[in-house]
Amino acid sequence: xxxxxxxxxxxxxxxxxxxxxxxxxxxxxxxxxxxxxxxxxxxxxxxxxxxxxxxxxxxxxxxxxxxxxxxxxxxxxxxxxxxxxxxxxxxxxxxxxxxxxxxxxxxxxxxxxxxxxxxxxxxxxxxxxxxxxxxxxxxxxxxxxxxxxxxxxxxxxxxxxxxxxxxxxxxxxxxxxxxxxxxxxxxxxxxxxxxxxxxxxxxxxxxxxxxxxxxxxxxxxxxxxxxxxxxxxxxxxxxxxxxxxxxxxxxxxxxxxxxxxxxxxxxxxxxxxxxxxxx
Amino acid sequence: xxxxxxxxxxxxxxxxxxxxxxxxxxxxxxxxxxxxxxxxxxxxxxxxxxxxxxxxxxxxxxxxxxxxxxxxxxxxxxxxxxxxxxxxxxxxxxxxxxxxxxxxxxxxxxxxxxxxxxxxxxxxxxxxxxxxxxxxxxxxxxxxxxxxxxxxxxxxxxxxxxxxxxxxxxxxxxxxxxxxxxxxxxxxxxxxxxxxxxxxxxxxxxxxxxxxxxxxxxxxxxxxxxxxxxxxxxxxxxxxxxxxxxxxxxxxxxxxxxxxxxxxxxxxxxxxxxxxxxxxxxxxxxxxxxxxxxxxxxxxxxxxxxxxxxxxxxxxxxxxxxxxxxxxxxxxxxxxxxxxxxxxxxxxxxxxxxxxxxxxxxxxxxxxxxxxxxxxxxxxxxxxxxxxxxxxxxxxxxxxxxxxxxxxxxxxxxxxxxxxxxxxxxxxxxxxxxxxxxxxxxxxxxxxxxxxxxxxxxxxxxxxxxxx
Numbered sequence: 001x002x003x004x005x006x007x008x009x010x011x012x013x014x015x016x017x018x019x020x021x022x023x024x025x026x027x028x029x030x031x032x033x034x035x036x037x038x039x040x041x042x043x044x045x046x047x048x049x050x051x052x053x054x055x056x057x058x059x060x061x062x063x064x065x066x067x068x069x070x071x072x073x074x075x076x077x078x079x080x081x082x083x084x085x086x087x088x089x090x091x092x093x094x095x096x097x098x099x100x101x102x103x104x105x106x107x108x109x110x111x112x113x114x115x116x117x118x119x120x121x122x123x124x125x126x127x128x129x130x131x132x133x134x135x136x137x138x139x140x141x142x143x144x145x146x147x148x149x150x151x152x153x154x155x156x157x158x159x160x161x162x163x164x165x166x167x168x169x170x171x172x173x174x175x176x177x178x179x180x181x182x183x184x185x186x187x188x189x190x191x192x193x194x195x196x197x198x199x200x201x202x203x204x205x206x207x208x209x210x211x212x213x214x215x216x217x218x219x220x221x222x223x224x225x226x227x228x229x230x231x232x233x234x235x236x237x238x239x240x241x242x243x244x245x246x247x248x249x250x251x252x253x254x255x256x257x258x259x260x261x262x263x264x265x266x267x268x269x270x271x272x273x274x275x276x277x278x279x
Numbered sequence: 280x281x282x283x284x285x286x287x288x289x290x291x292x293x294x295x296x297x298x299x300x301x302x303x304x305x306x307x308x309x310x311x312x313x314x315x316x317x318x319x320x321x322x323x324x325x326x327x328x329x330x331x332x333x334x335x336x337x338x339x340x341x342x343x344x345x346x347x348x349x350x351x352x353x354x355x356x357x358x359x360x361x362x363x364x365x366x367x368x369x370x371x372x373x374x375x376x377x378x379x380x381x382x383x384x385x386x387x388x389x390x391x392x393x394x395x396x397x398x399x400x401x402x403x404x405x406x407x408x409x410x411x412x413x414x415x416x417x418x419x420x421x422x423x424x425x426x427x428x429x430x431x432x433x434x435x436x437x438x439x440x441x442x443x444x445x446x447x448x449x450x451x452x453x454x455x456x457x458x459x460x461x462x463x464x465x466x467x468x469x470x471x472x473x474x475x476x477x478x479x480x481x482x483x484x485x486x487x488x489x490x491x492x493x494x495x496x497x498x499x500x501x502x503x504x505x506x507x508x509x510x511x512x513x514x515x516x517x518x519x520x521x522x523x524x525x526x527x528x529x530x531x532x533x534x535x536x537x538x539x540x541x542x543x544x545x546x547x548x549x550x551x552x553x554x555x556x557x558x559x560x561x562x563x564x565x566x567x568x569x570x571x572x573x574x575x576x577x578x579x580x581x582x583x584x585x586x587x588x589x590x591x592x593x594x595x596x597x598x599x600x601x602x603x604x605x606x607x608x609x610x611x612x613x614x615x616x617x618x619x620x621x622x623x624x625x626x627x628x629x630x631x632x633x634x635x636x637x638x639x640x641x642x643x644x645x646x647x648x649x650x651x652x653x654x655x656x657x658x659x660x661x662x663x664x665x666x667x668x669x670x671x672x673x674x675x676x677x678x679x680x681x682x683x684x685x686x687x688x689x690x691x692x693x694x695x696x697x698x699x700x701x702x703x704x705x706x707x708x709x710x711x712x713x714x715x716x717x718x719x720x721x722x723x724x725x726x727x728x729x730x731x732x733x734x735x736x737x738x739x740x741x742x743x744x745x746x747x
Binding site: 227230231233234235236237238 | 608609610613615617619620
């Protein structure tokens with residue numbers, strides 16, 4: 001982070017501007033780079049944290065020496081978990097330059113700099129050669145990519161013939177998703193353009209992949225939504241949102257989270273891990 | 280099913296001799312079991328959930344040394360208290376019992392005090408209390424907190440001078456442990472406490488008449504509320520202290536929290552499961568005793584919209600099974616327990632090995648958990664320390680929160696539950712007139728209380744407590 005000194009108290013002007021300009025990719029990466037968002041979500045930035053990451057990697061049988069690509073690697077927390085828990089080599093790619101620098105620092109600080117590296121890149125045009133990886137991990141980010149089919153095709157391209165991919169993501173029942181969870185803010189909050197499990201399966205099939213396993217992690221989504229709600233309420237109680245000059249943003253975020261919690265309880269919103277391999 | 284959780288040392292509740300003991304998992308609870316060759320088998324439940332007993336052990340951290348130790352190791356723990364070289368913690372809270380006289384005759388009293396003539400009763404002089412405070416200062420440098428107790432300390436004619444003596448010695452938090460009767464009846468008392476800067480630790484066990492008769496022998500709600508109102512008016516902060524007994528007032532813990540959080544004088548509630556020390560109910564069974572997880576579950580069941588069990592964090596200063604605490608931010612409408620805003624587990628990493636650099640917001644919030652309230656900001660590993668020992672709230676919390684509130688659940692040991700290994704980390708001490716600091720649970724379990732009382736009543740033969 002370039003300015004940890006302003007963490008949590010700074011508003012999110014970049015996000016608001018980018019949202020207005022319709023640049024969803026830049027908007028997402030700016031949002032998830034923001035310290036306040038990391039505080040809300042936790043370093044892993046996805047439901048279930050490191051436990052879900054480990055489970056996803058177990059489902060694709062990752063092993064020591066495997067070459068793993070983490071698409072939308074964010075803070076680097078998952079890449080570090082993978083390298084540490086499974087002994088694999090990890091490349092992380094993220095749209096945000098700040099995130100990439102921070103992730104590399106974290107990996108170096110963890111003493112994993114020789115096995116874990118990060119670079120800036122677009123999931124829809126991965127900066128890697130064909131068949132370069134044994135496995136790909138893509139956590140809670142496919143739902144935010146504007147061209148999902150292209151991203152899946154790219155993942156397929158960089159996988160070797162025996163490759164596996166683990167996707168963990170928000171799943172929705174589009175017919176039952178309430179109106180307040182559809183729209184640009186909901187989109188960058190991973191809900192607005194999420195798919196049902198069958199939608200992800202079709203995407204994978206369209207990219208020439210067959211499913212290995214599907215596992216629901218909706219309880220992790222419920223726990224994360226509760227955490228975010230608690231922290232937003234806490235920020236309001238502590239006056240952190242007044243300091244940022246955008247108390248209305250806290251109110252809007254709280255409404256979004258409340259709607260998400262209701263939708264999770266109703267079964268309209270959830271989280272799942274899908275594992276697949278090229279056919 | 281019975282599982283052994285490990286060996287420890289305990290005592291015979293009758294003859295006080297040291298006995299090898301076992302901690303057993305039985306029906307999901309932790310039971311301390313031992314056999315006295317003379318008096319037979321003794322068993323007591325020490326933690327209501329074996330699963331959580333094991334889980335909280337990771338909150339254990341090494342203790343700190345006091346500046347001075349007052350006794351030598353001779354007979355072995357817990358018979359050399361004072362503090363002896365075997366003790367593994369300094370003292371966060373020193374207690375001075377200034378008298379044995381009281382203006383109540385509670386059916387439950389670990390200090391075995393009352394209104395009538397007291398067997399081996401005593402009343403300390405100001406000079407005695409000053410010299411006790413001096414011993415505490417020698418041991419601790421800048422003591423975090425002192426509590427004047429009794430008996431009923433507010434009826435001691437020199438109580439204000441005694442409180443001032445503690446304040447003058449730089450004790451950061453000076454507390455008066457009282458039943459509130461004098462506060463309610465004497466309109467000058469709360470302003471006098473405010474002038475000295477005293478925090479009141481007010482007995483407050485619940486609202487139902489049955490509860491109050493069972494624990495205090497008298498219905499006192501009206502007087503308690505008047506005492507609190509006088510404190511609020513005078514600017515005296517108060518912690519409510521509730522003795523919780525099974526089948527008596529478990530159902531009232533949520534109500535006590537709700538009442539406390541709304542009252543302008545109250546900054547927190549301390550829940551203390553009733554122990555088998557001094558006077559206690561004759562029909563109470565050590566195998567049916569309430570413990571911390573039971574009280575935490577009762578709070579969460581009665582206030583599900585506010586608290587979950589994991590909002591209560593073991594305090595690592597003493598044994599993590601002794602005390603669990605939470606802070607809640609409250610603005611009159613919304614309430615959020617502070618542990619939901621910080622990654623409490625981070626404090627447990629002595630070497631922080633995080634993937635992301637620390638953030639200022641996180642540090643600011645984590646500062647609220649720090650030991651600053653109790654003086655000095657230690658390294659990260661020590662931050663969760665003494666906040667909960669030294670009642671009240673960290674000043675940072677007062678500044679940032681519209682209203683912060685603390686809930687502490689504190690189980691003390693008695694002759695039935697005494698685990699000597701746990702006792703070594705005790706950070707609450709009774710200060711004796713000869714300058715010893717005796718860990719509170721040893722004082723009430725091993726025979727120190729009776730010994731000190733006998734010595735004092737003989738030495739102070741003419742003291743007003745000893746009328747016979």
